[in-house]
Amino acid sequence: MNIFIIWFLVILGIGMLRFFLKKRFAIDREEQAGIPVRRFERWSGTVMVSVVILLILFSERPPEQLFSWIFFVFLAVNAGQVFLEWKFLKKSRKYQMSIVYFAVMALALFVFIATVSWQIG
Template identity: 30%
Template sequence: MDYFWVLVILFIVIFGWEFVLRKWLGVDKGSLAETPAKKINQWVSGIMIVLVLCIVPFMLLEEDSRFIWFLIVVFIASNLFQAFLEWKYLKSRRQYLVTLLHLPVTISILIFIAFWYF
């Protein structure tokens, strides 16, 4: 039960950090669905999901902790791609700054969880 509360606190920290970043930078939340990047984002997200679903069964068969590191790498790749699209298509909203500044904190928390559980 203690693990549950630690995870709840970590998720509150993640979402709280994003809220603080948005207020501090004065950035409104924008959506890529309103831009020509909608199709690109959908295609790349779909390809990444298919790749993850194809690789996950093989990763789960092994006894070591490479699975969590694989998920962290996928998370980094998807967030960097998201930041690129936000920079390219939502440059005036500066939302890419929130995504890029939010990434290290989230990755640190994921690495903390990886070392804590595995």
């Protein structure tokens, strides 16, 4: 039961981090200025969810390998998103926010995978 409370607090903290970073890097003002910030977020989310669903549906591997593949997909898609934001949103600081946010998310996902692997194995 304690592990659920800890993960709930981690998820809540990550949500607060995203809110704080949006305010810190003034992403809301960039959206009002006409910079297409949300388009990259939607693209990244759609690709990631689609690939993870396909992995879950067609994977016959043990959970540890499945989580490792999900971690790899997460890193690859988000690295692509940060690169595209850096390349195409020249006037935006969105890519800086994405780098910080996805580094924290990757660390949290890595800890989650390590925890699941430790409890299963």
